[in-house]
Amino acid sequence: MIQVLTAILLFIFSYALWVVYNNYLSTTKLANLPPGSYGWPFIGESLALLRAGWDGEPERFFQERIKKHGNPLVFKTSIFGDRMAVFYGPAGNKFLFGNENKLVAAWWPTSVRKIFGKCLVTIRGDEAKWMRKMLLSYLGPDAFASHYAATMDVVTRSHIETHWRGKEEVNVYQTVRLYAFELACRLFLSLEDPNHIATLGSLFDVFLKGVIALPIDFPGTPFYCSKKAAASIRTELMTLIKERRVALEEGKASSSQDLLSHLLTSSDENGRYLTEWEIANNILLLLFAGHDTSTCSITLIMKRLGEHPNVYDKVLNEQLEISKNKEAGEMLKWEDIQKMKYTWNVVSEVMRLNPPIPGSFREALVDFEYAGYTIPKGWKLYWSATSTHKDEGNFDDVTKFDPSRFEDSGPTPYTYVPFGGGPRMCLGKEFSRLEVLVFIHNIVTNLKWDLLIPDEKIVYDQMPIPEKGLPVRLHYRQV
Known part of the structure; x- marks a missing residue:
């Protein structure tokens, strides 16, 4: 009592x-703050934001408040325990992306900062620039133009043979998760042991549920469980890092072998190397990014292809044309990926309708004026991809699935932002593009599928996921 x-x-x-x-x-x-409401104490308007996502309409949270307050370009709210100014539409995106490290800087909620520790998304300034440059040398387009397409093709073919062929039905989301995680483990860590990958994968399942959550550090809460799972993953990563360091010193591994070797052997202009702890944190971050965003994108692409047979046929014809010009058993090359123009338009339209990352955060470094309002120093800022992509002012007939939007010059700048923009544009953009296109090539040239739940709802639990994971019935092509 x-x-x-x-x-x-x-x-x-x-x-x-x-x-x-x-x-x-x-x-x-x-x-002279922007219009808006802070909502309830502590929780602010977090529940309203989450509820809109659970209903499959994350854009609703933003659109309702913009309409309520007379269509301002920015409004105030409180989310996840922090006061925020939400910048709405292309003008807001352009302002935030263009003022990185000037008026604003990257910021993430407490849960993200505590779980990931010191890594690319939680640092700023020159240190962040150096770390980003170092990671881009492995994850940028120049790196992928060499052998990564063929490696991805090998892993994808093996995955389809193991987890798809011979099955009458599969749950797409659950099955693709295995693929995305296995691929990331192989390319980042040269990890191939299925038991080791499965152990890490089960920890990731727990870890992912509390990355963006109220930071209530109490047994049983998503944040507490996620933090414990992250610690266990780091322990595994630290063991791999120490083993690889020895292998490099003994000449049993090369500096170009994978991301782990790259991080262990790369330094800045002053000869500074990342600590083993920083390497573990950044690999944890990239495993997270490569695991969940690609899984969501591939699952939703398969959903749209199942809903639109005419689009599926066009994608298939483009991929068969690429296969026709290759020798039997020959792996995909970077040049093949560049020919998948229509397929990429389809992928882009899927990400317009359901961006894998709904939005992102910044922090005001100084007091500044925007759209006639004062944004105080220290306030958290948010831009929303979902609301931008679903605004009738940016796209005609916004709910219609139409890959032709991306033909020729495509959408107006800052209206299509699934990867963000500016200095903080998604580091894994090229990795994701290659991974998705290689998978789609292999899946459509081997299989066709029927959706077992034709109008399956898409819900946002941090990322967009079909409510039941997209169960499908498979039909096989004659090879």
Whole structure:
């Protein structure tokens, strides 16, 4: 009884402080804040944002508030315990992307910063530039133009033979997760032991559920479980890092073998190397990025191809044309990937309708003015890909699936932002592009499928996922 009364009194006291602080803001020099509401104490408007995602309409949260407050270019809210200014539409995207490290800097919620530790997404300034440059030398287009397409093709063919061929039905999301994680483990760590990959994969399943969550560090909460799983993954990674360091010193591994070797042997202009802990954190980050975003994209592409047989046929014809010009058993090359123009238009339209990363955060480095309002230093900022992509002012008939939008010059700048933009544009863009196209090439030239739940709902639990994982019935092509 005493504990209940204590909790009630704490809530009342906190609420009173919340009201006093809001009144204070309204009477200070920062009174010219954007329109909006902070919602409830502590949780703010987080539940409304999450509910819109669970309903499969994440854009609704933003569109309702823009309409309610007279269509401003920015509005204020409180999400995940932080006061935020939400920048709406292409103008907001352009402003945030163009002022990185000037007026704004990258920021992520407490849960992300605590779980990932010091890595590319949680650092800023010159250190972030160096780390990004080092990772880009492995993940950029020049690197993929060499042997990565063939390696991805080998892994993809093996995956389809093992997990698809001979099956009447599969759950696409669950099956593609195995593929994406195996591919990332192989390319980043040269890890091929299926038991080791399965162990890491089971930890990732727990880890992913609390990456973006209220940072309640109490047993049983998603954040607590995610943090523990991340610690276990790091332990595994540290063992691999130490083993690889020995192998490099003994000449049993090369500096160009994979991302792990690359990070162990690369330094900045002053001769500084990443610590083993920093390497583990960055590999954890890239395993996360390569694991979930690609899984969501591939699953939703298969959903759209199943819904639109005419689009499937066009993709198939493009891929068969590429296969026709190759020797039997010959692997895909970078030049083949460049020929998949229509297929990439399809992928782009899927990401327009359901961007794998719904949006991202920044932090105001100084007080600044935007659209006639004051944005205070220290405030968190947010831009939304989902609301930009679903705005009738940016795209005609926004809910229609139409890959032709991406022909010729494509959408107007800053209206299509699935990978973000500016200095913080998604580091794994080329990796994701190659992975998705190699998979689509192999799946359509081997299989056709029927959707077992034709109108399956897409829900956003951090990322867009078909509610039941997209179960399909398979039909095999004659090879």
